[in-house]
Amino acid sequence: MQKQKIQRFITFLSLSFFLTGTYAPSFVQAEQGDSTTIVGLKKSQTTQILDSFKEKQEVLLFENVPFSSDDELGLFNAERKMNSLSDILKRIDSSKEQYKQQKRVVTREKFTLKRMIADLDASISETEKYISDTEELITDKNREIAKYAMHIEELNAKIEENKTSILRYLTYIYTKGDLVYDGAQNIDVLRSIILNDGNLGEIFNDIHYKSILETAGQNFIEIHRDLVKEYYYNKESLKKEKLANVRLRGELIARNRDISAQKQYKEQILEVTKGQEALYNQYIATKQESEEKIQIRIANISEEYTSVFARLGDKYQCDIVGGSNGSGETVATTASGYSFTASGTLLDSCSDLQKFYTAEKKLIDYPIDENIQNPLIWPVDATRVSTYFHDEDYFKSLGSDHEAIDIPMPQGSDIVAPAAGYVYFIQPPTATGYGYIALKHSNGFVTVYGHISEVLINKFDFVDTGKLFARTGGTPGTFGAGPMTSGAHLHFELYKNRESIDPLRYFDLTKLQYDSIEGKYQYKFVEDLKTRYGNKTNISKYSKFLIAGSDEIERQKYLLANYASPSFSNHDVWTEEAVGGKIDPSFLMCVGLAESGLGNHLKTGFNVGNIGNTDSGGTYEFISARQGIYWMTKTLNNKFLGKYTTIDQLSRYGNKKGSIYASSSSNWHNNVVRCLSALKGKFVEDNFEFRLAEDEKDD
Incomplete structure (x- = not known):
């Protein structure tokens, strides 16, 4: 027993030291069946380690940059x-x-x-x-x-x-x-x-x-x-x-x-040419006035621009020069003619500052079109995902959310840029250390690649979409895999405006094997299939959770007729109570399905939404189906949940600390999204707005 405690303590210290030095985010579970420990560590310890790493990584990626202030x-x-x-x-x-x-x-x-x-x-x-x-x-x-x-x-x-x-x-x-x-x-x-x-x-x-x-x-x-x-x-x-x-x-x-036309033409000529020279003189004078105003604006902005450059020079002890350095050697310049240097010789910090500035400027010309269905390409030739974003099993085992997806790939597989961007950060792979790379893209996107075995680019290099820049790793004992890994795979993270988001929302899922995809993503697979092939493919074989109907109302009625208990199969009751509470009827039905199978698995009388039924034993029951549905809308509009507007805010899937409707970190959210996708006839995003607008309520 004492030996096990010592081993566990040594492992904890080693892991903590490793995380502090290299910020490694990837771990594996312990032996099968043990959901409370990881390589001799308790769940509480892994939670602390992982959460600590996330905080440090956030500082590393978003705070430890040359330009940080407004x-x-x-x-x-x-x-x-x-x-x-x-x-x-x-x-x-x-x-x-x-x-x-x-x-x-x-x-x-x-x-x-x-x-x-x-x-x-x-x-x-x-x-x-x-x-x-x-x-x-x-x-x-x-x-x-x-x-x-x-x-x-x-x-x-x-x-x-x-x-x-x-x-x-x-x-x-x-x-x-x-x-x-x-x-x-x-x-x-x-x-x-x-x-x-x-x-x-x-x-x-x-x-x-x-x-x-x-x-x-x-x-x-x-x-x-x-x-x-x-x-x-x-x-x-x-x-x-x-x-x-x-x-x-x-x-x-x-x-x-x-x-008539000849007379009209004559009148037009007389009108247009009458005093036209004076009009042109007036127009040119107006343009001249506008030009002078713009010149003044440019001068004012340029003065502030120069002032900020001066402050940056003082901050990093770099001189600000224009065009060339003191020894006559040409250096990279900004569009306004400034460069960061130090007494004629570019220092590392000044050089990084200049490269960072140049890369950020270039990024402006490569916007990501977020209006298209899948704006990113896969960084690897993926066929399946082994661990999902906010994976429920991962959370149960380690006590921390998985803010990434894990993609099984053979050791040494090519990694390409999912969108144009520049190398934001490199943690080089070592024999025992965890290697990873971060790329920064336009529109506030940052991508992170973990378990890298080989780096093929340098910091601040610009990479075009689809360009090879690294190779995967993860095989235990190999370069960049880190001290703990489940095997060869790519750990992929996606950030938008400093918030971690689900990468699968931005990829074409038809690249994956359909049967291996988690339920809620299967609807996106079908959507991507339609986008990719149009009407040239048969999508009926991909329907797992069948909701028949030509429109949303027909599908709602089908859901209630085939999945709800007799007490909760009345479509009018659901829609009347939902609209009365300004809640999307389809969403309310899907919550009822996720909570009690639409009344088929009630814990208490008519409590279809499990209102007041807590894990600690509290229970509540109602006298009718309508009352049970009414209290679902009442709960969603109370002082704790009434401020929320999107699905991801209602559970621990997207709400880590605030009040929630469901305590599940993944399953409840995924089931509701899956049901909603079926009723809406399209893939529903995590941030779907479940409240009705005023005009929708009136309709």
Whole structure:
């Protein structure tokens, strides 16, 4: 027993000394089944060691840098402002020259303005004459059309009259038949007289009629043909005249439009050119005034900029020079012409200061687009993750949150930059020490790589996205693995504005094996799959927790119908209580699922959200399902939790010291996120806002 205590004490001292010297963050668990000790250390000791390391690493990464105060960091903003203002000055000069050129053009055009107006007037007069002639021609055409129409009516009357005569002739011939014809088929007048039973006057009239009847019979058809021919000729002529009239009217409309445009153009020219030279003079004067104001602003910013450089020089005992050092050797300079040096020779601290400044400046040109789904690429060729961010088992074993992901990789695998950045810190690998590297990126991102076996770059080197800069390690006993390691892997940390964040939120998870991914990330895997392949892949095989429905409401109803107990399956009750408490209904249902399986595993009556049911034995029960749901919203809005807006604040997953709804450091949060992703039909982030906005409540 005494020997074990001594060994444990020696191990603790060794580990503490190691952490103090190298800030190693990676550990392994003890033998399987032992969740309270690690290589002879108690859980309380590992918690202390790990938390101490995190504090020191935070100081190392974010406090122990050349520029730390607000005014020093303001150098970059000042330089950006000066560069921006200089660009504005260049644009002003360019625009001034353009307007001067336009002024010269206008001055030349003034001499030709009268000619332009005269040409326009001539064109307008010509168009007006054409319009007048066209209107007269249309009037003539209308008269011709009227004449043709009248003549057609007359012809039509004659044709009808001739048709009547032909009909009478044919009727007479048909009724008398052979009686009025002789053997030669000519009309026999004497026979007609004998056969006629009228008086003498009528007989003579009849004889006269019959004498002309024969002649008429021969001419009737020819006359009719001539009348019809003339009729159709006049109709065609009328049609042509009407078409011509339509064409003329169309031309008249076009000409009227032309003359309107010509007159408008003339007015515009007169308006624009009227006093235009004076307007250009005024504009150039305004630009000149703006230029002077910008010059004053640049001078003021530059004065403060120089002052900060001077303070930095005093702080690090470095001289501030411009362009070259005292011996004539050229040194790296800032955009404003300053460099950090010391009596002509760059010292280590001054050199680092200059390199840091140069790297920070270059970083400005490599922003990370956080609007895309996966802005970072994998630093290694990963297929699975062995330990997750805020891993529950890790916390249970070591008493400290795992602020990283562990990626199993063969010893010596390539590590590439997930985004452009520069080398922020290097802890070189040694035979017994822990090796790691930190890269700084734009937008406040910092990435850390642990168990490094080989470093291929230098501090302050700039690396582009995908560029090789180190190799993995972690195999026990190898360079950079540290005194304790679980095997070959990459320990990867991601920071955003000095806060550790989950790296898997920023990577394409389709690179991993789906079945090896923790439940809540499987929805992101599907989202990434859609982004990567569109509709070319079948995602149905990746659905583990199936919630059917074409929209969120249908999926809510499916969840309650298939997973809730009968008492808690009423969709209206859930939504009414949630909206009344300004809580997202889907979130409230998922909390009920995580706490009691939506009423299937109640500890006390109708307490679906485990309100008041504490680990120390406290219990509380309700008289109805609605009351149990109501008290969930009441609890989320109380004085302790009412200030929270995102899921990660409600448990120890993202809230280490404040009041919480659930004590779990991982499982509760992951289950709620997984359920919410299914109901929302998309991957839900850790910082999902579970409270409804006013307009959402009103809807």
